[in-house]
Amino acid sequence: MKTTRKLGIVLLLMTMLLAACGSGESGKQAEGSADGQKKVKLTIWHNFAGDDLRAKSVRSFIEQFAKDHPEVELDAQAIPPDGYRQRLSTVAAANEMPDVFFVYAGSQSSELYQAKLLQPITEVLDAHSDWKDKFLPGAFEPYEFEQGQIYSAPLGMSATSILYYNKALFEKNNVKVPTTWDEMITAVSAFNAKGITPIALGNKAPWVAQSTILGSLADRVTGTEWFKNAAAQKGAKFTDPEFIQALGHFKELVDHKAFQDGANSIDNTQAEQYFIQGNAAMMISGAWTLTNLAASSTEDQMKDIEVTVLPPIPGGKGKAGTISGGAGGGLALSSRTEGKARELALELIYAVSGPDAQKAIAESNSMVMYDTDIDKSKVTSLYYKAFNLVKSTEVTPVYDAYLSAEAAEVINNGLQEIMMGGSVEGVAQKLQDAQARSAAP
Numbered sequence: 001m002k003t004t005r006k007l008g009i010v011l012l013l014m015t016m017l018l019a020a021c022g023s024g025e026s027g028k029q030a031e032g033s034a035d036g037q038k039k040v041k042l043t044i045w046h047n048f049a050g051d052d053l054r055a056k057s058v059r060s061f062i063e064q065f066a067k068d069h070p071e072v073e074l075d076a077q078a079i080p081p082d083g084y085r086q087r088l089s090t091v092a093a094a095n096e097m098p099d100v101f102f103v104y105a106g107s108q109s110s111e112l113y114q115a116k117l118l119q120p121i122t123e124v125l126d127a128h129s130d131w132k133d134k135f136l137p138g139a140f141e142p143y144e145f146e147q148g149q150i151y152s153a154p155l156g157m158s159a160t161s162i163l164y165y166n167k168a169l170f171e172k173n174n175v176k177v178p179t180t181w182d183e184m185i186t187a188v189s190a191f192n193a194k195g196i197t198p199i200a201l202g203n204k205a206p207w208v209a210q211s212t213i214l215g216s217l218a219d220r221v222t223g224t225e226w227f228k229n230a231a232a233q234k235g236a237k238f239t240d241p242e243f244i245q246a247l248g249h250f251k252e253l254v255d256h257k258a259f260q261d262g263a264n265s266i267d268n269t270q271a272e273q274y275f276i277q278g279n280a281a282m283m284i285s286g287a288w289t290l291t292n293l294a295a296s297s298t299e300d301q302m303k304d305i306e307v308t309v310l311p312p313i314p315g316g317k318g319k320a321g322t323i324s325g326g327a328g329g330g331l332a333l334s335s336r337t338e339g340k341a342r343e344l345a346l347e348l349i350y351a352v353s354g355p356d357a358q359k360a361i362a363e364s365n366s367m368v369m370y371d372t373d374i375d376k377s378k379v380t381s382l383y384y385k386a387f388n389l390v391k392s393t394e395v396t397p398v399y400d401a402y403l404s405a406e407a408a409e410v411i412n413n414g415l416q417e418i419m420m421g422g423s424v425e426g427v428a429q430k431l432q433d434a435q436a437r438s439a440a441p
Contacts, residue, residue, distance in 0.1 A: 019416060039073040039117045039339050043098035044348060045088065046331070049078040052291070053364030060153065061360070065351040068193050072344055092117055097334040103152060104329045105142035106401050111121045112332070113145045119335045120149040124346040131355055139327050139369040139393050153353045154360060157369035158330030159309060159390045160286040160398050161216035168304040169196065178311050181249070188258045191281045197260040199253070200280035202271030203206035203419070204264060209250075210399055212284045214415060215324035216310050218246035219396040223317035223318065231402040233439035238432040239425075247424040249313060254419050264416050284310065284323070287367040287390070290383045294365045302382040307389050321391075322396045327369050362387065404438030407431055 044062060048055035059078060066074045074189040077098070079087050083109065091097055097117055103109040112118050125132040135153070143152040145344065169176055170187075173194050178184035188198040203209045222242040222263035227344060230243070239241075253259070260280065263271075268285070269292065275283040276297045283289070312320035331349045333342070351357070358370040371391060376384050400408035416428035 009113055012391045014400070019323055033118070039071055040344055041073045041075070042100070043075040043077070043096045043342060044086075044331075044346065045077045045080055045082045046102040047084040048102075049080045052295075054156075054291075054361055054366040057360040057364050058357070061352045061357045062348075062355075065348050069347070070353075073236050074348075095336075099334050099337040099341060100331050100348055101334070102155075102329055103297070103332045105327045106153065106160075109143060109152065109332065111287065113151060115343050117335055118145075118147075118151050119333050119337070121153065121333050121349055122148070122150050123344060123412075125150055126349050127154065128350060128354070129251055130199045131350070134355070136371060136391070136395070140375065142327050143330065150293070152330035153349070153367045154327035154330040155353055157287065157356070157367040157395075158324060158328050158392065158398065159323050159325040159367055159386075159395070160174075160211045161213065161284055161324040162286065162289070162386055163308045163310055164275065164283045164285060164289065164307065165306055166275070166278060167303055168307045170279065173281075174239065175281070175309065177306075180311050183250065184311050185256055187281070188253065188256045191255055196254075197274070197280040198282060199258045200271040200275040200283040201259040201263040202266045202268040202274075203259075203355075203416060204267045206416050207400065207408075208268050209415040209419070210408070210412050212286055213253075213310075214246070214250060214411070215398045216284075216322065216396065217249055217387070218243065218399075219322065219324065220310070220313040220316045220318040220320065221246040221431040223319075224396050226317065227397060227399075228402065231343055231435065233436055235421060238435060239428050244424060247428060249416065251418050251424055259419070264419055269301065270410045272296075279304070287386065290364050290367070290386055292384060294380045295440050299381065307382070307386045309389075309393065318395060318396070322394045324398050325395045326401060327396060328367075404435060406438060407434040410434040 044060075046058065048058040049147045055078075062074075062076050066072065066076070085101070088101060092112060092115065095117070103112060108365050109118070115146065139154055140150045143154075144150050165177060169191075173190065173196070175187050176188045178187050191198040200201070203208065226236050226240075226242060230238050230240070234435050266274075271283065272285070272289055272292055273296070274280055276293055309321055309323055329355055331343055333349065337345050355372065359372045360372060362368045362372055362374045363371070364381050367387065367390060374384070374387065379387070393422055399411060403411065411427070414422070414430060417427055418424060
């Protein structure tokens with residue numbers, strides 16, 4: 001009798017517990033949406049975690065998507081850039097990718113594709129052809145892993161070889177802004193004679209000279225196709241005469257004392273300040289300088305700064321008037337996301353990468369690979385000039401985007417060697433050997 005009573009109490013308690021659980025689930029559904037259906041869960045990871053205008057702009061579009069889609073339970077994680085790659089690598093190894101996530105153009109996105117962790121976003125691009133068609137040439141190249149299939153739409157642009165110059169210094173010293181290589185060497189000599197540094201350079205982190213000068217300079221000599229063949233070790237080598245010539249033109253700048261003393265011992269930020277304070281007539285740098293100067297310099301300092309491209313090289317095989325760079329990172333879609341979640345994930349990608357978002361990012365003094373009009377009053381005068389220059393300029397490869405990690409380190413250090421009197425031929429041979437090792441089966 002006692003046993004039966006105890007069993008009855010247990011069953012009653014279980015019934016009450018199940019009823020409570022059922023009541024809670026029902027309440028969650030009702031709270032989730034007006035028709036009582038469960039919310040669709042979506043996750044998005046990105047690295048726009050800072051307080052800069054660009055990061056705030058991107059986050060605002062994610063937040064607006066959440067407001068516009070009450071049927072979505074959005075888990076948005078803003079992960080600081082320093083730890084972002086590692087976090088993504090960790091979940092990639094476990095095949096637990098978020099639905100939507102920020103990826104970098106180059107090896108990271110390529111490796112994720114090879115691991116079958118991505119699916120294309122082509123359909124949302126095709127559904128908004130007016131948006132797709134306004135991306136600048138080459139915007140999708142790093143993300144087109146299969147013919148006709150695109151895996152991301154870039155949220156930014158890497159423009160690495162803008163020639164900044166101080167118009168007031170050129171006019172005051174009666175020096176012509178160089179439009180040919182001979183005029184560049186003449187300008188370097190003229191400013192040296194006046195006691196003014198011709199070109200500010202901060203190459204303490206040795207990627208700077210490679211990214212800002214060599215890529216663009218060498219492309220003018222060799223042409224883009226030769227470089228891609230050399231990087232792939234297919235019919236071209238870095239010991240070929242054209243690349244020796246390209247390194248020779250870099251050495252020509254060194255020999256004519258184009259850069260300030262100690263350029264290998266100061267960083268890029270110090271070089272930017274050296275330039276903006278009027279101590280150098282020119283600086284060859286990337287779009288990041290626009291953001292840095294917007295944060296650290298006055299409009300009065302920037303009003304005399306103009307932007308252009310490196311002059312062509314006589315007899316060179318490459319196109320004139322280009323800038324080295326390429327597509328920045330963008331949002332990708334997990335291969336595991338399907339059904340209604342996939343449909344909403346594509347909407348989220350469009351919301352954060354679409355025309356309004358591209359315009360907002362551009363108006364945060366950050367380059368985009370997208371043809372948009374911006375409000376001049378919302379950006380610095382220098383950014384406005386550079387934005388319109390880049391928008392109408394063809395982009396050529398940055399060396400370290402195509403070279404192996406070993407080869408990129410070799411050429412970075414090699415340019416420092418040349419600046420300290422090293423042999424052009426020796427640097428070329430070391431670069432060829434390193435890239436050949438990476439291409440070996």
